[in-house]
Amino acid sequence: MGAGDRVRAWRPSVAGVAEVLHAQWRDHAYPAHTHDTWTLLLVDDGLIGYDLDRRGHAAVPRAGVTLLPPHVVHDGRPTTSRGFRKRVVYLDGDVFAESLIGSAVDGPLILDDHLRAESSWLDRALVRGDDLEAESRLALVVERLVWHLTGRPETAIVGAPAVVARRAREVLDDDPAAVSGIAAMAQTLGVSTAHLVRSFTRSYGIPPHQYLLGRRLDTARRRLLAGEAPVDVAVATGFHDQAHLTRHFKRLLAVTPGRYQRGMS
Numbered sequence: 001m002g003a004g005d006r007v008r009a010w011r012p013s014v015a016g017v018a019e020v021l022h023a024q025w026r027d028h029a030y031p032a033h034t035h036d037t038w039t040l041l042l043v044d045d046g047l048i049g050y051d052l053d054r055r056g057h058a059a060v061p062r063a064g065v066t067l068l069p070p071h072v073v074h075d076g077r078p079t080t081s082r083g084f085r086k087r088v089v090y091l092d093g094d095v096f097a098e099s100l101i102g103s104a105v106d107g108p109l110i111l112d113d114h115l116r117a118e119s120s121w122l123d124r125a126l127v128r129g130d131d132l133e134a135e136s137r138l139a140l141v142v143e144r145l146v147w148h149l150t151g152r153p154e155t156a157i158v159g160a161p162a163v164v165a166r167r168a169r170e171v172l173d174d175d176p177a178a179v180s181g182i183a184a185m186a187q188t189l190g191v192s193t194a195h196l197v198r199s200f201t202r203s204y205g206i207p208p209h210q211y212l213l214g215r216r217l218d219t220a221r222r223r224l225l226a227g228e229a230p231v232d233v234a235v236a237t238g239f240h241d242q243a244h245l246t247r248h249f250k251r252l253l254a255v256t257p258g259r260y261q262r263g264m265s
Helices: 098-106 113-128 131-150 161-174 184-191 194-203 208-225 229-236 242-253 257-261
Strands: 005-011 017-025 030-032 038-046 048-052 055-059 066-067 074-078 084-091
Touching: 005 066, 017 048, 017 113, 038 048, 038 113, 066 113, 074 084, 084 113, 098 131, 098 194, 131 184, 131 194, 131 208, 161 194, 184 194, 184 208, 194 208, 208 229, 208 242, 208 257, 229 242, 242 257
Parallel strands: none
Antiparallel strands: 005 017, 017 084, 030 074, 038 066, 038 084, 048 055, 048 074
16 A cells, blocks of 8 residues: 555444445555445545446545445546545445346435435444444435435335334333344334334434433443442443443443442542
8 A cells, every 4th residue: 555545444243234444545546346235435535536337427525425336347546636535334235125226327426415424423333333323324324325216205104203212212111231223123113223213313302222322321330339240230231241331331421330330439
């Protein structure tokens, strides 16, 4: 790599996300290639020129998102002397219907500020390893992309938002540690993940993943004050491990679980 070039890639443990790539290149050009995934591209600096199915396009900085479909040949090259900086979320091939590939080929650049913001929040959640938030953000991003790719149709609301939100909160309150994910809960309630997230946020002011995190932290605090070891509390309250609990605990209270348990001594 050249001076100033940077690449970071990883595979998150979030269903539907195959890989995340952050890259900054000054003069790197991609040869023609294909992916077996959908490519959700956010350009943060510079301008990327590319051919998709032998037609020229540009991925522009800080304006909308670019969605490249699987199995369609494309390349990529910087069109300014400073190169480009981008974030990419590769989505599994079955996240969108195969019938939408043609629409993505015809219009890969989607100028939608709300979609770009949601996509950026998705990327940030994946960077932090916040799987519950990433799952929720992904559902909203996919729904918005499908809306664009299918011509922005009017959509019928399935399930009254207030009723969906109340039923979801009952599930979350009943046993926060037992909730495996927002998508699984939505399936149990018979609604889409995106509809659940919107309904809950509209009713209670925060998305369900954030509400669930708060309930888990409430339980963790009580168990810590009862004298349980932080490592045991983490597992018992639904966190991956003690490090996962500590990260969220510090974000909420600016203190580690251990210091909280010792009375800030």
